[in-house]
Amino acid sequence: MTAPLKRSAPTTVDVALGDRxxxxxxxxxxxxxxxxxxxxxxxxxxxxxxxxxxVAKHWLEPTEASLAAAGIxxxxxxxxxxxxxxxxxxxxxxxxxxxxxxxxxxxxxIALGGGVVGDLxxxxxxxxxxGVDFVQVPTSLLxxxxxxxxxxxxxxxxxxxxxxxxxxxxxxxxxDTSVLDTLSARxxxxxxAEVAKYGILGDExxxxxxxxxxxxxxxxxxxxxxxxxxSCRAKAAIVARDERETxxxxxxxxxxTFGHALEAATGFSDRLFHGEGVSIGMVLAAEFSAQLGMxxxxxxxxxxxxxxxxxxxxxxxxxxxxxxxxxxxxxALLALMAQDKKVKRGKLTFILxxxxxxxxxxxxxxxxxxxxxxxxxxxxx
Ligand code: GLY
Numbered sequence: 356m357t358a359p360l361k362r363s364a365p366t367t368v369d370v371a372l373g374d375r376x377x378x379x380x381x382x383x384x385x386x387x388x389x390x391x392x393x394x395x396x397x398x399x400x401x402x403x404x405x406x407x408x409x410v411a412k413h414w415l416e417p418t419e420a421s422l423a424a425a426g427i428x429x430x431x432x433x434x435x436x437x438x439x440x441x442x443x444x445x446x447x448x449x450x451x452x453x454x455x456x457x458x459x460x461x462x463x464x465i466a467l468g469g470g471v472v473g474d475l476x477x478x479x480x481x482x483x484x485x486g487v488d489f490v491q492v493p494t495s496l497l498x499x500x501x502x503x504x505x506x507x508x509x510x511x512x513x514x515x516x517x518x519x520x521x522x523x524x525x526x527x528x529x530x531d532t533s534v535l536d537t538l539s540a541r542x543x544x545x546x547x548a549e550v551a552k553y554g555i556l557g558d559e560x561x562x563x564x565x566x567x568x569x570x571x572x573x574x575x576x577x578x579x580x581x582x583x584x585x586s587c588r589a590k591a592a593i594v595a596r597d598e599r600e601t602x603x604x605x606x607x608x609x610x611x612t613f614g615h616a617l618e619a620a621t622g623f624s625d626r627l628f629h630g631e632g633v634s635i636g637m638v639l640a641a642e643f644s645a646q647l648g649m650x651x652x653x654x655x656x657x658x659x660x661x662x663x664x665x666x667x668x669x670x671x672x673x674x675x676x677x678x679x680x681x682x683x684x685x686x687a688l689l690a691l692m693a694q695d696k697k698v699k700r701g702k703l704t705f706i707l708x709x710x711x712x713x714x715x716x717x718x719x720x721x722x723x724x725x726x727x728x729x730x731x732x733x734x735x736x
Pocket of ligand 1: 501502504505507604607608
């Protein structure tokens with residue numbers, strides 16, 4: 356049994372984007388304050404909550420209760436769970452339901468869910484009536500530390516992930532850390548990969564703290580809140596400097612070029628959650644950096660050791676079904692990377708490491724180097 360968790364004052368992280376600045380409010384039970392915060396932001400406004408079936412079971416009623424207590428009219432739009440909803444069909448369902456709910460320019464869309472719901476509802480808000488504001492209420496660890504912050508919204512094309520979308524910043528993010536208690540251990544671990552990412556890409560001291568404290572983050576309490584707040588601060592700082600990813604925001608893609616290709620090769624299925632792909636992708640990025648002589652092999656090993664200690668997959672052979680079904684060959688993985696947005700005129704952009712805690716953007720990476728590296732990794736798996 357764990358000791359009862361005390362409620363402490365929420366932490367607020369400011370995303371400093373001038374007249375589009377917003378707060379990320381982090382803490383146990385902060386969902387209860389949603390109604391009052393929305394009423395203060397948008398007096399007299401209506402809301403529509405977009406969520407998925409599983410999240411609705413746990414969190415729709417408390418969300419509606421908080422809005423009702425503040426006298427805010429709301430309607431609900433429930434989509435199917437999973438990446439399949441981030442599609443033209445999902446966008447059409449949500450957009451038509453928002454129009455039917457009479458959500459207008461001065462109203463608010465509320466995205467209650469993980470990354471899929473946040474991306475889909477945010478994009479629907481971005482294009483509804485040429486732009487309606489929205490609030491993110493992320494319910495997965497991954498969404499709390501990454502996708503709910505920074506305004507990337509969108510859907511997938513049959514030709515690739517996140518290829519249709521827009522930058523549309525939320526006006527508020529409510530990260531209630533107690534909602535993470537209902538996540539499966541696997542989903543929580545997958546989100547943890549994005550927490551570790553902030554240490555690996557830009558903060559060695561945070562990474563060292565994670566090495567010593569990751570178990571406490573999994574059990575909840577102050578360590579979890581500290582990890583989420585530190586991650587959000589790191590992301591908010593980068594987004595404030597480079598909202599549209601013309602430069603350093605690309606560092607947040609550490610592990611994602613390899614990771615997206617692995618997700619695509621496994622059909623965006625439960626064989627590999629996004630965060631798990633990022634975990635393997637970060638180890639591959641670290642090992643590729645070591646192969647290029649940018650870091651010592653021991654530094655790459657340190658990254659892998661920590662992610663494995665947190666229970667994350669770190670090797671291609673850790674992908675479910677790898678032994679039975681295998682994976683695409685190196686050329687097919689390269690072709691999948693070429694569909695990603697991280698490609699310019701045939702050259703790949705990778706986020707590589709100069710140290711644990713210092714990532715760099717490497718443009719112009721020769722595809723043949725990546726293919727040879729992947730071939731070796733597939734052979735050793
Ligand atoms: N998830 C990466 C970014 O928001 O830029």
